[in-house]
Amino acid sequence: MGGNSYGQVVTPPLHLRVADELRGRISRGQLPVGAALPSEAQLCEEFAASRGTVRQALAALRNEGLIGGGQGKPPVVRQAAVAQPFETFLSFTRWARQMGREPGQRTVEIARRGAGPIAADALGIDEGTPVVEVLRLRLLDGIPTMLERSSFIEPVGRLLFDFDLDAGSIYEHLQERGVDLRAARHTIDAIAANEIDADLLTITAGAPLLRERRRAIDATGTRVEYGDDRYRPDLVTFTIDNVQAGRVSPHVLKETP
Amino acid sequence: MGGNSYGQVVTPPLHLRVADELRGRISRGQLPVGAALPSEAQLCEEFAASRGTVRQALAALRNEGLIGGGQGKPPVVRQAAVAQPFETFLSFTRWARQMGREPGQRTVEIARRGAGPIAADALGIDEGTPVVEVLRLRLLDGIPTMLERSSFIEPVGRLLFDFDLDAGSIYEHLQERGVDLRAARHTIDAIAANEIDADLLTITAGAPLLRERRRAIDATGTRVEYGDDRYRPDLVTFTIDNVQAGRVSPHVLKETP
């Protein structure tokens, strides 16, 4: 458990630096869409790296869908793939913006305390291990829509204390600080609103809520966040499209009716 | 691919063969979830490959979210079972069987009557057009778990009258009779149990239920069924896995806690 170094300043491995530099050039428009990247040999020289290292960096970009290309041809910058459903599904802020709605939030509480039994189990840590808990009321066009309870493992949660939680997306902030969220498992069920839920969401206690519990994992497989989001079911639903034949995996959306 | 334009079959690159073999072991259950993979050194020996090649294969699996792990620790198989979600997601019977649970049902009502406003809208027909409505209580190991209200368009629903609804899967029966279900859209929300729901599901009125509304479409694009399934949220949840990089689309499961 002790190896995490979020936030510490150490020079990352070479292949990550190469990948970051190229990502930067692409996002800055220095390498416009459709342009060919420098050849592997050129990159080797520029970064004083071996070809294996450069290829490792390119593989990462290919993986993210940033570049394409084939054997014999230099890799080209691809059209910034459609806002990854991952991001959209994970981040309330991005989801709302993509729909043309105005996201908002009111932070009710942020605290560093020992993990409770549920969060500890979900995060795979011992009960009482320090975590950072955030309770935020999320708004859509000013209307209370969802109540978000998150528990972050300490090395990640620490990054939230120098962030204005009412300013925007936690995930965007964490990503900028080097936290590389990779996968998430969402469990959806229904639950009756308790007094606190009801008060904040301006509904009556006992009313049914649509609950999405979330376990987010970073690139190394470390469980980073456990979340419990409670939606007003009259304002938000989940939609799943599935198609039989064409091995088109199901597509999941959050929707407002 | 793996063949040239003349149809010749060429052996794919070694790293792909290694990855495929490992994928197979995972999907066959030979490497169960949570199990550690052989060490890189062992894999090198087994496949007579160098470490770089083995690592290339492992990177692919990691990318697909099949394995996780960190430095110093052997990679472990992650929860990401791959069954065809469509059938499983659509059919309560198949879903239950796949989990090793015993599905059951008690048909409360089957009737041919004019479509109500909601079903008519969902099916794209005029209100009052005849449809076949089925109300079934679905059981898991004998326990009332879900209440299923389905409206089938008349030409399809007619096939249900020569079928013992308590015998098994409606979808299997329809498929045998030539109804080719192709796609479905599921909308998930939460709703309070009404008196009837509560009575049949042996819960109290007003308790939160997990609702999945469904619109199934056949191969020609005709809307065939509108369904309203209400689950006891303490017995069934929906789970969605999503992975960022490997453009692995989200995977949807129904689960019993």
Next chain:
DNA sequence: TCGAAGCACTTGTTCAGACAAGTTTCCGCG
């Protein structure tokens, strides 16, 4: 002029070795 062969350049695959960094195991000491 036009087509094809050839060549230079590119990426894809694979190997062998070395060191760094994290984890687990196990032995000896208190």
Next chain:
DNA sequence: CGCGGAAACTTGTCTGAACAAGTGCTTCGA
């Protein structure tokens, strides 16, 4: 018996080299 620490083992990073395979430009010949 318990605990600390060394040792063995594992994965992560990086290098340098070689050959295979695909692409595109050039050049040569008909």
